[in-house]
Amino acid sequence: MLDAAAELDDLKNPPSNRLHDLKKDRAGQHSISINRQWRICFVWKDGNAHDVEITDYHR
Known part of the structure; x- marks a missing residue:
């Protein structure tokens, strides 16, 4: 999935990925749900x- 994404927004689908930016000590990172x-x-x-x-x- 990560390798297939051409841009970050590609990871918004499916919505169950729940792509979001992380904060505090993980600022600059992104997360998708397993x-x-x-x-x-x-x-x-x-x-x-x-x-x-x-x-x-x-x-």
């Missing part, structure tokens, strides 16, 4: 996802 607990967090730069991690950042 399920209620887990997220894929990444930095979007030059048309690609970088520093990709799967995390429960609410812990």
Whole structure:
């Protein structure tokens, strides 16, 4: 999914991705949902996802 995206807005579909910008200590990162607990967090730069991690950042 991340590799197929040509631009960040491509990740808004499906809406269940719940793409959003992160704040505070994760400012500059974006997140899409895997399920209620887990997220894929990444930095979007030059048309690609970088520093990709799967995390429960609410812990």
